[in-house]
Every structure is written in structure tokens, then in C-alpha cells.
Amino acid sequence: MVRAALLVALAALLEGVLSPLLTFEWVGPKFLVLGVAVAVTGLRDLQALLLGFFGGVLTDALSGGFFGVGALGGIFAAAVSVRAGAARLKGHARLVLAQAIAVGEPPLLR
């Protein structure tokens, strides 16, 4: 659990520091979504959702965007990752799903 929290925190930090530099128009890496999708593997539903939520809040605080948007993104990433885990998908499929969430985010959430 601690390792997962550290991973999400690192992802949030990267999202806040690196994403503005690597974003081109509307295309950019979603470190938080990827970090949450990887970190919540094996966690319970509630733990995963809470981790995604607080990771998103941390991202909101560090990145300077609208508060709550990153939190929603983290929650959705955690939920999808949990459902993918429940369906016993392989690790790489989980990453693909996470990136699908990132690309599928509505413009308001960016």
C-alpha cells in the first residue's frame, strides 16, 4: 500500500512538472492515470479509489489546473484498473485501458 502511494505521488509530481513541457496541443502524457493504473493493482476497491482520488487531488494542487478534475481522472483510472483486474486482464492490457481513459477524457477535464 505504501509503495502504491509513493508511486502515485511520484506520478502526480511528474504530471505537475513534466506534463506542461511535453504537451503538444491536446496530446500529452498522462502520468497520473498511468501511475494509478499500475499502482492500484492488487488493492481493494475502496483502497484503489481512495488512492486514485487523493493522487488526483495532489495532481490538481501541483499542476495548477481546475481542482477536482484531476481527482475525477484518478478515480476513473482506479475504477477501470480495478475492473480490469477483476476481469484478470494481463498487465499490458491494463496500461492500454489506462491510456484509453486518458485519451477519452473530455476536453474540460484536461
Added chain:
Amino acid sequence: MGRRKSNAAGGLAALIILCVVSLVLFTIYVKEGDSGPLHTIQLGAAEVLRPVRGLFGLAASPFTAASERVEGALDTSEKEELAQKALEYEEGAAEAARLRQENERLRKLLKGQQASFTYSPLAQVVAPVGGQLTQRVVINVGTNDGVKPEQPVVVGNNTLIGRTTNRVTPNTAEVLLVADHSFAAGVRILPPKAPEAGAGEETTSAKEPDLRASSHGEGLLKTSWEGYLGVDYVDLSAGAEQGDFVVTSGRAGERELLFPPGLLIGTVESVSSQDIDQYKKIVVTPVVKPDDLQEVRVIVDW
């Protein structure tokens, strides 16, 4: 089995609650001002991360520059907008320059008017009249502005350019220019003003006639059949010289002439005489060329 179901239900409830919390956070963030707690947290975090961001920004500066170049190449709307604005500014500057020039010209016109004269409103030259041998124009003032036939028409610093003919309508008037063969005016030849003592080379006194000086000759201004504007009937004893000014005389003995005295017509270009001549032959260059006419005024009373 029952535990898994309750776990799933709890997860769904947590998902809903956390989504609602996220939306509440969003609402608070949007509603609060710049000094609200969430904004303050962001500002604090930005301050903490500033060195790290600066470091990464420095490392990524070549990529950022390349990205901006690509964006600029793909998005030409900003460039077009700037080009449009530059065009508008250029048009504005040209219009301002034109207005400044016109303002200066109108100021000169008003500066030169004499208090004893009554002028018609400023008139524009509407059209030339006649063919090669006639020098007539139409101006856009008429009887409604107090203009009558046989009145002097001036431009600038009381420079006579002609007179109105009998063709005066309520809104237009025909002007017979000084260069026309039918035009004639009694004139005096005056020397230029002597330079003022202590004045520099840029003084303008030499460009004005000395109205108080004794005349260098009197005569009749007329365009000869040879085609030049000249002063006829000037005595051989008259002291007219090249560069003297030709102004209207206004009176000839007891007779009051058509034009008021002192209106400038031109300068003496050449003076010549032969032994068999009874008068001097004086050629005059008009101050205003007919092609340069723009705004004129009619002296309706003096």
C-alpha cells in the same frame, strides 16, 4: 460470495461519493476567488515546485522552441491577424498624415485672409471648362453663398487666381483664370520686402511684396496671343526688375478697378525693351499653377 457482493457495492458507493466530492471541489474552486484556500494551495505548491520546474524547463527549452515553431507553422491564424492589424495601422497612419497635411494647408489659407475682405466659404474646384485655349474652372459655391459675377477668386495668402464669370448658379460658379486670354487686371509691380536687420537666411520677407514701397511700374496684366502672361503698357522709365512682384492695383487714378488692391498674382520673370518699343515687355510667372488648384475662396466684398 456475499462478501464479494458487499465489497462491490461498497466500491460503487465509494466511487459515487468520491465523484461527488470531486465535483464539490471543482465547484468550490470555481466559485472561490483568487485568494480562496484551494487557490492558495496551488500557489504554495507552485512556489515549492518553481526550482524543479525551472530546471526541467531549461532542459526542455530546445524541444519547447521546436514545438512552438511547429505550432506556428501549422497555425497561421495569428500571423494573418497580425498582418491584418498592421495593414489597419498603416491605413490609419496614411489617413492621419493626409489629415495633417490638409489641416496645415487650411491653416495657411485662414492665416492669409485680410480682415477688410469678406470671403465666401471654402470652395472646391469641381471641373475644368473649355478646351486648350481657355483657362476656366467651375467651383462649388454660388449665389447661395453670396457669390456674384465679376468677383475675385483667391487662394492661399490672398493670391489672385481669377475672377467669376457671368455663369454663376445657386451652387456653382465659373472662374476665369488669370492665364486665360480674356482675363485682364490692372496691376502694380512692387519690389520684394527688404530683409529685416539681424534676420537669418531663412527669412521669408524676400518672398513677399513690399506694399509700402514705391511702384516699379503699373500696367495691364494680360495673356498675350504669343501665349505668355505679361504686363502691358509699362513705361520704359519704370524700374521693374526680375523677381519683382505683380499685385493688383485696385485703383487707376479716380477709377476703382474690378479687383481690390494688393492681391498677389505672380513674379516678374523677365523684363526687356527695344528702342523702337513704346513700352517694356514684362513676362510674369503666376504664383499658382492652374493644375495645383484645390480649395479657393471668392472675395464677395471689400
